[in-house]
Amino acid sequence: MVKLIELAFRDAHQSLLATRMRTEDMLPIAAKMDQVGFWALETWGGATFDVPIRYLNEDPWDRIKTLKAAMPNTPMQMLERAMSIVAYWNFPDDIVKKFIFYAKKNGVDNFRIFDALNDLRNMKVPIDTVNEVGGHAQGCVSYTISPVHTTDIFVNDLLALEKMGCQSVCVKDMAGMIFPKHAYEIIKGYKDAGGKVPLSLHTHSISGMEGITYQRALDAGVDILDGAISPLSGGTAAPPTESIVQALKGTPHDTGYDIKLLMEIRKYFMDVWKKYRHLHRMEAIRPDPSVTVHQIPGGMLSNLVSQLELQGAGHKYQEVLDEVPHVKEELGHPPLVTPTSQVVGVQAVMNVLFGRYKNIPQETKDYVKGMYGRTPVPIKPEIYEKVLGPKWKDEVIDCRPADMLKPLWDQRRKELSEMGLMKKEEDVITYALYPKVAVKFFKGESPPEFMSPQLPLPIDHEYTKAMVKSFLPELKQVFIYGEEPRASGPAAIPTEFKVEVDGEPFEVKVEPVGGYMTATGACAPGAAPKGDVEGAVRSQMQGTILKVKKCVGDKVAVGDVIATIEAMKMEQEIKSEKAGEVKQLFVKEGQAVKPGDALMQVL
Numbered sequence: 001m002v003k004l005i006e007l008a009f010r011d012a013h014q015s016l017l018a019t020r021m022r023t024e025d026m027l028p029i030a031a032k033m034d035q036v037g038f039w040a041l042e043t044w045g046g047a048t049f050d051v052p053i054r055y056l057n058e059d060p061w062d063r064i065k066t067l068k069a070a071m072p073n074t075p076m077q078m079l080e081r082a083m084s085i086v087a088y089w090n091f092p093d094d095i096v097k098k099f100i101f102y103a104k105k106n107g108v109d110n111f112r113i114f115d116a117l118n119d120l121r122n123m124k125v126p127i128d129t130v131n132e133v134g135g136h137a138q139g140c141v142s143y144t145i146s147p148v149h150t151t152d153i154f155v156n157d158l159l160a161l162e163k164m165g166c167q168s169v170c171v172k173d174m175a176g177m178i179f180p181k182h183a184y185e186i187i188k189g190y191k192d193a194g195g196k197v198p199l200s201l202h203t204h205s206i207s208g209m210e211g212i213t214y215q216r217a218l219d220a221g222v223d224i225l226d227g228a229i230s231p232l233s234g235g236t237a238a239p240p241t242e243s244i245v246q247a248l249k250g251t252p253h254d255t256g257y258d259i260k261l262l263m264e265i266r267k268y269f270m271d272v273w274k275k276y277r278h279l280h281r282m283e284a285i286r287p288d289p290s291v292t293v294h295q296i297p298g299g300m301l302s303n304l305v306s307q308l309e310l311q312g313a314g315h316k317y318q319e320v321l322d323e324v325p326h327v328k329e330e331l332g333h334p335p336l337v338t339p340t341s342q343v344v345g346v347q348a349v350m351n352v353l354f355g356r357y358k359n360i361p362q363e364t365k366d367y368v369k370g371m372y373g374r375t376p377v378p379i380k381p382e383i384y385e386k387v388l389g390p391k392w393k394d395e396v397i398d399c400r401p402a403d404m405l406k407p408l409w410d411q412r413r414k415e416l417s418e419m420g421l422m423k424k425e426e427d428v429i430t431y432a433l434y435p436k437v438a439v440k441f442f443k444g445e446s447p448p449e450f451m452s453p454q455l456p457l458p459i460d461h462e463y464t465k466a467m468v469k470s471f472l473p474e475l476k477q478v479f480i481y482g483e484e485p486r487a488s489g490p491a492a493i494p495t496e497f498k499v500e501v502d503g504e505p506f507e508v509k510v511e512p513v514g515g516y517m518t519a520t521g522a523c524a525p526g527a528a529p530k531g532d533v534e535g536a537v538r539s540q541m542q543g544t545i546l547k548v549k550k551c552v553g554d555k556v557a558v559g560d561v562i563a564t565i566e567a568m569k570m571e572q573e574i575k576s577e578k579a580g581e582v583k584q585l586f587v588k589e590g591q592a593v594k595p596g597d598a599l600m601q602v603l
């Protein structure tokens with residue numbers, strides 16, 4: 001008998017609906033979901049922490065508490081990114097421990113823990129903590145294809161995770177590219193080597209091979225498979241739950257689940273699917289076997305497209321695609337999953353736009369230093385030198401990254417209570433994970449992007465039109481019959497864009513130039529320049545200025561960092577190509593800039 005993990009409440013809507021499903025859409029069906037007998041219901045983790053506070057005006061802690069009360073009989077599962085928890089960088093031990101303590105307290109039973117680099121040192125604190133608080137720790141290996149990721153490597157990691165105290169293990173194929181043969185070999189290898197705890201396989205349908213993969217996994221003795229109820233299945237999401245149940249009926253792997261009950265659940269989710277129609281995209285629901293050739297996860301591909309378009313370089317897509325495997329190899333063959341997919345993807349974009357390793361984001365530097373963990377293959381000295389400079393040996397660490405981090409809980413708690421925003425201890429974690437977004441949310445300054453009664457959005461809404469275009473790409477424009485022509489002019493130009501990275505949102509703001517603060521000191525910017533400026537130092541990227549490092553009167557040498565910018569969700573340095581003195585400043589911190597915008601005048 002095989003058991004299933006149902007992903008409808010987390011991975012499925014993160015894959016297909018930009019993680020926008022609301023708790024109110026989950027509760028009416030919760031009791032039925034609880035009756036099926038799933039091995040676990042995944043409800044939390046990944047983007048389901050970030051999105052609710054950004055776009056839904058929902059407290060993620062309330063969601064798990066409410067869902068646990070509504071589904072008391074089935075273990076509730078979350079996906080946990082080891083020391084990155086549900087964010088993109090590593091946190092100190094105290095934050096990780098507090099997070100797991102409060103997650104368990106509010107209703108999470110099973111913690112599916114993975115590390116992007118399969119650095120098991122990053123997984124020890126989460127695994128130990130889950131065991132301490134009486135939860136179920138499931139240790140994952142992040143699946144990837146590379147010359148070094150052999151069957152033995154995965155089998156050894158699975159056995160090591162079992163030894164570390166995991167009560168189950170998982171082959172996590174987050175990009176949906178595992179070949180049936182490899183799935184068979186890894187699972188069989190683990191079982192033959194004496195692996196004792198239940199083994200689960202997580203995959204996505206995008207390659208179109210998932211049915212054959214599941215059969216081979218079953219042949220090898222897999223204990224648990226992942227599925228998503230059919231309206232939220234297929235494509236970038238997981239294989240359909242009901243189909244798996246039916247396919248295995250009367251076989252030794254029969255799940256024993258009630259198909260009538262599942263059909264009632266299916267009917268319910270058909271309506272949920274319709275409610276979010278503005279988020280449907282053809283590319284997300286249609287299989288794309290090209291992933292089995294280029295081995296770049298779908299989420300990462302769409303990010304590359306949107307990042308290139310933002311930088312005005314959409315035509316360089318193929319060059320970037322060709323560059324990704326080189327960067328992946330040079331950075332030691334990391335599995336491409338958040339956050340390593342972002343590091344590799346952005347570096348590949350930078351290499352194509354500005355020359356190989358000419359422009360290096362802070363995140364690439366941190367990664368190469370070892371701040372994300374140990375790379376699967378050691379990085380070569382010449383890459384160390386290119387990224388970190390001639391003194392790279394002083395910077396590289398080989399300890400567990402979190403050993404470099406100071407405890408943070410007390411400080412964050414103090415900050416939040418001094419702001420008068422702390423209502424419960426869990427709020428400290430929300431704030432520690434996403435400081436800016438959390439404060440906005442606590443202050444009530446994050447209204448939901450749409451109220452529930454507004455959904456589904458009208459057919460003439462821009463978002464719905466984008467959906468129609470995705471299904472009928474040959475249309476130059478989507479006109480709705482009877483629609484009034486929209487006014488053109490500045491007011492019609494959007495200034496805020498929402499861009500998804502690995503299914504997780506971030507905001508891009510484009511501000512009109514000019515009209516900023518009047519200059520009152522050396523570091524206050526003047527008006528945006530008109531026409532050509534002699535000695536202008538320009539931004540090469542679209543992004544937001546984080547820090548202005550030189551003020552009027554400062555001396556600047558060639559190569560000096562004059563500002564830092566957040567572009568493509570990463571921190572990058574802007575270096576001066578000119579030497580002289582800063583005569584004028586045109587930007588301030590927090591300002592959005594485009595490629596080619598003048599930042600300051602150096603003469």
Ligand code: CO
Nearest residue numbers: 011174202203
């Ligand atoms: Co997944």
